[in-house]
Amino acid sequence: MGGGGWYYVPKVWSPAGGWWPTPSAWKRNTAICAFSICVVSSLIFKISADKERRPIAPYKHIPSQRWCKHAKEDDPSLP
Numbered sequence: 001m002g003g004g005g006w007y008y009v010p011k012v013w014s015p016a017g018g019w020w021p022t023p024s025a026w027k028r029n030t031a032i033c034a035f036s037i038c039v040v041s042s043l044i045f046k047i048s049a050d051k052e053r054r055p056i057a058p059y060k061h062i063p064s065q066r067w068c069k070h071a072k073e074d075d076p077s078l079p
Helices: 026-051
Strands: none
Touching: none
8 A cells, every 4th residue: 555666667669768768878879879970961961062063054152162073164153
């Protein structure tokens, strides 16, 4: 009749951690995920910048022309 002690919790798995979402190495896991996201994002950015082409010169300046590999070939008015 006392309150407290053990109580039933079903076996639940979820990516967020289940019933008690405080994994022991959450700081390390967060750092690994942040690093992985940065690496993948930079690779996607690099591939995108290498493949970017403009067959018709743009009407006004576009910021991505600063890092685009073929910007001077595609738009001769660039300095």
